Amino acid sequence: MARGAKYRSGAATWQDTVMRAASAEWLVLLPAATLIAFWLGGEGWLMGVAIGAPVVMALLFLVKRAWQDPRAIVQTRGLATEQQLLAMFDDILSNRTVTGRTTACFVVMFDDLETIVERHGRLAQEAVIAKTAERLSLVLREGDIVARLAEGGFAIGLSPVRRFDLETAVQLAVRVQKAAVAAMAVDEMTIYPSVSVGFCVLERAPGPKATALLGAARIAADDALRNGPGAIRAFSPDMSRRRSDRAELREGLEQALDEGQIRPWFQPQLCTDTGAISGFEALARWHHPQRGVIPPAEFLPLVEDVGLSERLCEVMLYGALSALNRWDKAGYAVPRVAVNFSAPELRNPRLVEKLKWEMDRFNLLPARLTIEVLETVAGQSEEDVIVTNLAALSKLGCGIDLDDFGTGMASIANIRRFAVSRIKIDRSFVTKADTEPGQKKMVAAIVSLAEQLGLSTVAEGVETPGEHAAVAQLGCAHVQGFGIARPMAMEESFGWIERHQKGLSKTLRLGRSRG
Numbered sequence: 342m343a344r345g346a347k348y349r350s351g352a353a354t355w356q357d358t359v360m361r362a363a364s365a366e367w368l369v370l371l372p373a374a375t376l377i378a379f380w381l382g383g384e385g386w387l388m389g390v391a392i393g394a395p396v397v398m399a400l401l402f403l404v405k406r407a408w409q410d411p412r413a414i415v416q417t418r419g420l421a422t423e424q425q426l427l428a429m430f431d432d433i434l435s436n437r438t439v440t441g442r443t444t445a446c447f448v449v450m451f452d453d454l455e456t457i458v459e460r461h462g463r464l465a466q467e468a469v470i471a472k473t474a475e476r477l478s479l480v481l482r483e484g485d486i487v488a489r490l491a492e493g494g495f496a497i498g499l500s501p502v503r504r505f506d507l508e509t510a511v512q513l514a515v516r517v518q519k520a521a522v523a524a525m526a527v528d529e530m531t532i533y534p535s536v537s538v539g540f541c542v543l544e545r546a547p548g549p550k551a552t553a554l555l556g557a558a559r560i561a562a563d564d565a566l567r568n569g570p571g572a573i574r575a576f577s578p579d580m581s582r583r584r585s586d587r588a589e590l591r592e593g594l595e596q597a598l599d600e601g602q603i604r605p606w607f608q609p610q611l612c613t614d615t616g617a618i619s620g621f622e623a624l625a626r627w628h629h630p631q632r633g634v635i636p637p638a639e640f641l642p643l644v645e646d647v648g649l650s651e652r653l654c655e656v657m658l659y660g661a662l663s664a665l666n667r668w669d670k671a672g673y674a675v676p677r678v679a680v681n682f683s684a685p686e687l688r689n690p691r692l693v694e695k696l697k698w699e700m701d702r703f704n705l706l707p708a709r710l711t712i713e714v715l716e717t718v719a720g721q722s723e724e725d726v727i728v729t730n731l732a733a734l735s736k737l738g739c740g741i742d743l744d745d746f747g748t749g750m751a752s753i754a755n756i757r758r759f760a761v762s763r764i765k766i767d768r769s770f771v772t773k774a775d776t777e778p779g780q781k782k783m784v785a786a787i788v789s790l791a792e793q794l795g796l797s798t799v800a801e802g803v804e805t806p807g808e809h810a811a812v813a814q815l816g817c818a819h820v821q822g823f824g825i826a827r828p829m830a831m832e833e834s835f836g837w838i839e840r841h842q843k844g845l846s847k848t849l850r851l852g853r854s855r856g
Contacts, residue, residue: 420488421487423491426488427552429498430551431551433500434543434551442501443503444501444543445513445540446496446497446554446558447514449495449496449517450536451469451470451535452536454469457532464528465527465530469534472527473521474495476523483500510575511573514538518538539575540558540561540574557581560580564583594643595647595652597627597629598653602627603625603640606830607623607664608624610821613817617674619677620675620676620677621664623680624681625637625657626830650683651685662678662700662705663703668838671835673842678710679711679742681715684727688730692730696737708739710740711741715744741763743765763799764799765821766788767801767802768801774800774811775807775811784812788815797818798816798818798819800820802823804824
């Protein structure tokens with residue numbers, strides 16, 4: 342009884358009260374029913390009604406209880422369905438004025454189901470889902486319901502309670518999450534699931550219907566997933582507006598790619614030894630006709646959701662190679678341009694052939710193109726297609742940059758397997774590297790590792806002259822960040838290159854005169 346006591350208001354449920362009252366009414370009518378039976382059919386009918394009626398009422402009571410008590414469904418048939426969950430909410434809402442009780446809906450979504458499939462297989466994924474469902478049921482009260490959702494997660498409905506505030510909801514969400522993410526043994530493997538939780542209490546639901554309550558919890562769970570892994574979010578009206586905005590953006594993505602609204606901006610990288618431009622990174626920006634420039638964080642997740650990752654890569658690659666041609670014609674020495682490739686793009690079995698054709702089309706050497714791979718991809722993927730593609734591109738002459746190093750748990754073995762030529766040190770280590778000894782030690786350790794592996798380094802997120810000087814002194818070969826320049830449109834890059842080269846020439850002349 343102690344478990345969940347803070348949000349329980351009593352052992353009996355409203356269904357029990359209603360059914361007991363209904364049973365009492367039928368018992369009052371039983372004598373009258375037997376007299377009518379005797380009058381119509383004599384003693385035989387009287388005995389039949391007297392014996393049969395209680396049996397029939399008992400069976401109807403059990404059937405009604407099984408239908409009205411979702412916990413019975415969970416115990417006898419496994420997980421409830423979404424329709425059964427909504428039926429429970431409808432009952433609570435219709436009786437709320439009588440009972441004065443409330444409820445809440447929680448949606449639990451896995452952060453990493455696809456990762457589990459990649460690492461352990463589909464059967465392990467199903468085992469994780471089944472074990473998680475069992476764990477969720479164990480941390481809930483009798484009368485609460487757990488339903489499986491079509492999108493792969495679970496919805497939890499609370500049986501009626503007298504009071505359920507936001508603080509109590511957060512506490513329950515934390516307990517649900519802790520139960521779901523504990524290590525579990527599956528076929529002699531230890532798997533550590535990760536879940537995000539969204540919830541909505543009835544008083545904050547956007548409408549007085551069961552579907553509105555469940556929909557609000559789903560919206561909160563989506564927001565938690567975008568801010569995860571392991572996030573917890575309570576529904577707020579702002580979430581609905583943001584979701585509507587995202588839906589509108591999703592509809593316009595394909596058109597935006599076709600019409601050139603999405604195109605690369607370029608952020609320079611400098612050599613720390615000479616100060617010369619060592620390359621540019623191509624970063625996607627959406628020039629929306631009504632909303633202006635939309636940040637990548639708002640639309641890049643939608644690109645992957647709707648399956649347009651490869652189309653975006655084509656756009657970015659074309660823009661990057663075109664930029665190299667334009668810089669060459671203008672007489673600017675830009676050695677290379679880097680383009681980000683996601684896992685879906687790297688899985689393309691014809692990727693090498695495609696890139697080779699593009700380089701020939703623009704009359705550029707493969708060494709002018711650098712392919713950036715997130716460390717999360719290198720750390721999680723065991724796919725031979727990705728490994729084979731990157732090895733072949735490296736052999737062709739393309740550079741391979743491992744992006745966000747230090748955040749994705751890529752092993753040294755995977756760095757070797759992915760034919761990485763350069764490590765990009767994540768900005769979380771670069772920030773305050775000039776003032777905090779711990780940051781300095783981390784950068785020094787990564788640079789030392791890279792040197793031992795024969796790899797070059799780029800310090801990302803350099804924002805101050807002090808950080809620039811610190812990472813250069815620690816041995817980083819290249820720097821990139823707002824302290825150098827913010828990402829810029831292609832047309833703006835010409836003026837920036839011109840100013841940088843003039844400033845560099847002036848610095849060199851001053852250096853020689855002082856010598």
